[in-house]
Each structure stands twice: as structure tokens, then as C-alpha cells.
Amino acid sequence: ADFNGDGRLDIYVANDGMPNFLYVNRGESVAPRFENQSTLLGAAVNFQGKAEASMGVACGDYNGDGWMDLFLTHFYAETNTLYQNVDGASFRDETISAGLGPSSRSKLGFGTEFFDPDNDGRLDLIVTNGHIDDFSYKPGSPPYAMLPQLYRNQGGRFEDVSRWAGAFFQKPEIGRGLAVGDWDNDGDIDAAISHQKTASALVRNDTETEHRGIFVRLIGGPKSNRSAIHTIIEAEGEGVQVPLVREVIGGGSFQSHSDRRVHIGLGEAEPLERLKITWPSGKMDEWGNIKPGHYIAVEKQFLLPSPTGH
Template sequence: MGRQVQRLTAILALGWSMGCQGEPPAVRFTDATDQAGLSFIHENGAAGQYFLIETMGAGGALADFDEDGDLDIYLVNGFDLRGLDTPPINLVHREDGLFWVAPAAPSAADRSADPADYAVALAPVAGVEPRGNALYRNEGTGTFVEVPNAGGAADKGYGMGVAVADADNDGDQDLYVTNYGPNALYHNRGDATFTRSRGVEAPQWSTSAAFFDRDNDGALDLYVVNYLDFTLATNKICGGFIRTDDAGLRAIGEDTRSYCAPSEYGGVPDVLYHNEGEGTFSDVSIAAGIANPNGKGLGVVAWDWNEDGYQDLYVANDGVANFLFQNAGDGTFREIALQAGVAYNVRGQAEAGMGVDLGDCDRDGDWDLFVTNFSRETNTLYRNEGTYFKDVTAASGLGRPSWLYLGFGTAFFDYDHDGDQDLYVANGHVLDRVHILQPGVRYAQEHQLFRNDGSCRFADVADSAGSWFAQEQVSRGLAQGDWDGDGDLDLLVTNCGGPAKLARNHDGNGRNWTSIKLVATAANRDAVGAEVRLVTGSLEQRRLVRSGTSYLSAGDRRLHFGLGGHERIDLLEVQWPDGTIQGFRDLPADQNWLIEQGRGVQNE
């Protein structure tokens, strides 16, 4: 079923009227995967037994790992699960191979478990040779070459997601890989070769992760989102399920066996690691108050929501209330999502929170929150009202178009350089037989592009934005960044059991832009938590340096602004994570700027 038919089905089902907002942009997106030399195909290892892990991954990242000025690609992989008739509880990966944990070993929910503690219980996985994760180096022309063994970060666990940051403040981008089973932190030697660090394995089923400085000590801490208390050995047989209008679940015949709903499994507490310096971390989850066993997390973002100088955390949970952990400034957090208006949607329902991002969509100076959800739910836009959030999904125009789609990766980004933060949603269902279970819904789905009119009202303009949007994909991760170096924002998309893809933005509507890389000297080097205010004429914009966001993925941390027809920047003001403010005036447009704290601005 095509995009137009699917939209019409949603409109008729809910009685919405057709409407349009503004004129569609002239920007086009095209599939540049083959032209760019990207040949990665995700292995979900579908075993015919419907292990839930098969349908949830995996993510990818755009970052400059070799510090040569352009964006490289890191992609997370799974491996073949076929033939596991009586699978053991879990798996671990070591330098000498991949091993199953015997049933007598600690369960995946045991946060104190370390693979080294039960190595005697391990058995080699017969006949499985995982390809592992992949690293592609950008040649500087928008073409990519695969790096053997991912520069030492191939990992070879059953991968889920990735977070990227300078975890040790040595000037390069490190990798944190989440897995079904123990995770891994890879320290970058500075040349896109990596060494693995211990102490942050988190043996649960982890999904997204975010680096942030919880105590303002200048070292990036690490928040790891965990999903379900699921093991291969306890995999359940489920018929299909339908999410009804009241968000209930209805089981149907076993002849349509599919993946179980998350309600079939318990939640798992998330993990918070404190950065002790010199690349070492300690688990402070319980002391910090974030070890809530009721979470079933998939997405996370960190920012100072109440502007008290400390970074807070938002976690998108699947089928249960979302979390907003407010930082008390003393090392502890208080969960306030219900009071703040972001635990549920406007109808008081928990949704299937997948991906998440922040943006100032109404240009009022604070950060609004967008969460992707399940089909026959809507994606949700929470507008920041200063002391609380308001669900404005319907009024924003984002409700109706998302009704029959299942959204995962997402990003606020100004794709047409008009000065507004637009929205992208990467769609794809988790149920391969969903067309039977939910008439009108498909497994492979088109992506959506929502153009912002400047007041937090959006119109889906995908039909007029190029051939890329005609593709039906089973997408999961999304990362944005100018990977071809032409000044506009492109995309990296990951697909479950399919090829990773690159979407090229053609010309960004021919308007002006600027890009800003921040290097902090009195805070974490990546300047995570810094805000930039940019003024051109009567147009004022803000961007936030953040980690996490989207789903299982990491985009370029440089801040990108569309400037419309303005050829110069009147004011560029940086508020650094330590609270100091630095300003620059009368800068030319169409430049990549590098700003080091306490020093001047230079062309990157």
C-alpha cells in the first residue's frame, strides 16, 4: 500500500480533514548509498523463533573519528541466531571469541555480574562467526572505505546501539556500544583505532546511551538505557497482537506467531556510570536514584530542562510511563515525569516510546521534546511551557500523519536552511506480519519529513522532497550530519536485517548556513550541555550540544544553523557548560567555525 493510500486510511479512520501548511520546499533527498561506497548489511540473525532482540536493532553513528575534518560512519551489527533450539541465558564476547553463558550463570538482570566472574561457565558458540560492527572512513569527497576490523572496535556481540563522545577528554571521539549482553567502551587512540576499556559492561539488554556531565566536574558520565528482562532461554511463544485505540493488546491465533509485546516481560533498571577520570567509571545507579525497575527504555536525551545548571535526563519507555530524572545537584536525581507532563500523552496513556530528540521548534528559547511511538499511536510533541510540558501533537500537525507508522530514529534539523527546526522520522514496523494483525499498516514503511512553519506547526512534505521518500524501509537508527561536506544536512539510516543507507540533501534550498564546533577548556572537552544563540537580523535561533537522542544512534555534534538569505551573522553567543558566556559579532555565513573556550573563533 502506498503512502497516499495509507494516509487516506488514517484520515478516514479518525475523521480528520485534509489540510496543508505553506509551500513545499525545493530541497531534494536522494539515495546516495551505492555512490558513497557504503556496503553494510545488518544481520539480525532471524532464527524463526521470534527472539525479540531480532527486531529491535540496530543503530549507527556519524562522527569524525580520525580528526581529519569529515564525518566517518560506525554501524552496529548482530549475528546469526539460527539453530539455537535450546539457547542458554545470555552471551558474552571476549578477545578470544564469542561465548554462551550457561544457564547456571548469573542472569542478565544481575547488575553486578561481570563476564570475568563466570568465565568458567562459558561455552564457545558453535558455527557462529559474527562479522561484527563496521567502521567506514570518509575519504573527504563523500565516499567511504571500510576499515578492517573497525579499527579494533568490531565488537562482535549482538549489537544494539552506539553513543559517541570524548569520554577521556583527550581530543578524539570514543565509542560506547550497547549489546544484548555486556556492552563495551572503546577508547580512540586519535587515529580511528580503538582499545577496549573495562568496567562499563552493564550485562543487561541495553539499547540507547548518552554521555553527559551530571556533576559538572568536567568529565563525561554515562547513562545506559536498559530494555527488558528477556533472555533467549525464556523466549515466549506469542501470537500477533494489535494495539487498539485504547492502547490495549489483543492476542490472536498462533498461526500468526510473531514477536511478543514488551508487556510479556519485566523491565530492567537503567545504569548510571560516574566518570572517575583517566578512562575509568563506577556504577552509581542506586546511590543516584535512577535504578527504577519499572523502566523499559529505548531512547534517552540529557539537557538542563529546568535551567538550574545541572543536566537532567529524559528516558522514552516502551509501553510504560516515560522518565524525567531531575538532577538535584548533589549527585542524586528525582523522577518527575508525571508532574512535568511528559510521562504520558495528552490522554493519560503510556505510549511505546522509541526515539527522542530536543529542539526549540517555536523559537521561544527553551527546549521542546519529540518522541516517536508505535503504529496506531501518534508520535508525541511536548512543548516546553517553562515549568512544565504540554502535549501539542494534534495542534502541531504531527498526530494524523503518524497514526499508521511506527517511528524509531528521529531528529530536529533545519534541512532547508530557513531558520526553523524541522523534523525527520525514520519508520519501520517490528512485526513482519503486521499487515495481517493491523490492516492498513505495513512492515516496511516510508520515512517522513515535517517542515516547520516557525511556530511549531508542521506539514509532511516528504512527497515533494525527492525520490528517497518513495522507498519503503524497515528502519531503526537515524543520524544527521553533513557527511558530503557541501554545507547542508544529510542522513545516515540503519535498517533491521537490511542495508544501512545514506540520504543526500541536495542544496539545502540554496540558502545560507553556518556550522559550529565547540571545544571547552573549563568543562568536558566536547562541550556537551553548551548552548549557542545566533542572531541574524530579526531571526534568533538556539542550538544545544547534546548526547544521546534519536534511537540507538549518534549524529554529528557540530551545531548547524540555517540562515535563510542572511549573508552575515550579527551575533553568535556561546554559553559554556560551566556557565561562562562568550560572544562574537559580524561573522560571514557559509562557514564551518571552530570556537575554543576562552579563545577566538577560527574557520575549521
């Protein structure tokens, strides 16, 4: 993702038991091109200065300021960590203030993603959990199988709504991989989760909401990349003061890859007045009066409804 807004793709690496890496892309004319600045920028360790056992990582603009933030899952007895991107200049650990600390300390998190299952325009969080060892023979030990978690974004602070999220979130599993996408093509975003010793799960989103969203499949031109990684999409509507910003991310979660189609829950931005796409090449496309649904966008050519949703 582009963490500092300079138009160049940076790389974040979540490490197990040591400080995380943030390789800032300084451009082709600088050697080395990528420099690890995680400590300098505040994304290496938590607010206590401790390196954690990072497992999964998610990237997205959770607070709606246009900058890509980071969420990391960690080992049992550690909290997961939310790094807020502060104007592209540094990162700040907002785990506690965002309500993500205590509920994660009794879990061992793996796959995770930012996503918007209720289409309200705010990115929520989903986490799959499970220990790496089975200590069931030792009384008082942490469980092997653990409950997955769903956090609803209440405007920068998250509420654990797992108990109301359906039967899947009530069954402990040894969770590992996690990906999100509209696998049934019904206009909202679902999840797929793998488990250590049981079958993987397709989790269908049946959230009742008045909001709608759009999905955009991006195809980059010769000067970008066909997968359109690092493309920025901005959605503007009469009900929002700042655009909803999404970026095509090159990786994340844990040993998983989510739907490449970009999902934007419109929330108060409906009706959608303008959709702006900034491609990795620097070229920009704009369209107006977009209706909710699935679309295919090809760099500097067209935006078409996708008849099959794919």
C-alpha cells in the same frame, strides 16, 4: 539537555509501554541529585493520560522560544508525541495542534531528529519507520516496511512533505537508526539511516534554498567537558527579534548519535551579527560578523574557520 534553564544538565528517558522519565538535576548538594519529575511536569504520558511505546526521541527548540522541546516516536496505531516546553516550568502535548498526529498513527517510528535542511532557522523533523514483526502473511495486517517521513516546520505547525522530498522517501524500508550531520561538508545538513534487512542509506541534502547556515565544532575546557555537551549557542541577526538557540545534546534518536557539530540555519538572521556561546562551566564567549561556513570554537580561546569542514 537543560530543560528548566537552571544551568544543570537534566536527563530524559523514552520508555517502551510505560511512562517516560524526566530526571531533573537538583545539584550536588541535594540527595538524590536526580529526581524523576516527568509526571509532575507533564512529560510522562500523552494528552490522554496514556503511556505509549516510545522508541526514538529528539530534542530541540522547534518553536523558537529558547526552551528545549521533545519529540517522541511510537508504536503502530499510536501517534508520535510532541511535548512543548512551556517556559521551563512544564511540558504540554502539542501533537495535534502541530499537525503531527494523524500522519504518524499508521507508522511505527524509530529514529528521529530535529534538523534544519533548508537553513530557514526553523527546526524540521525527520523520522524513520518500520514494524518489528512481519505480518505480510496475514491479510489486512500493518506493513513490515514503511515509508520514512520528513516534516517541514511552518512556524510551529508541521507539514508532511515526504512526497516531494526525493526518491529516498518514496521507498518503504524497515527503518531503525537515524543520525543527521553534514557528511559531505557542503554547508547543509544531511542524514544517515540504518535499516533492518537492507543496506543503510546516506541521504544527501540537495535542497534549493536562498538561506545559508553555520556549523560549529565545540571543544570544551577543563571545567566543562571536551565534547561540550550542554553548551548553549545563540545566534542573533538583524532580521530576527529573538536569538536562534541550539544546545549540544548528549543523546537521542534510536541507537544512533548525530554529528557533534552544531548546525544553525540562519534564515532571516543573516547577516549574523553575534554568536554567543555559553559553556557548561558557565563561561561565555561572543563573536561578531560571522560568515556562513564551518568553524571550530575552543572554550575561552578562539573561533577559527575549519579549513576541511571537520
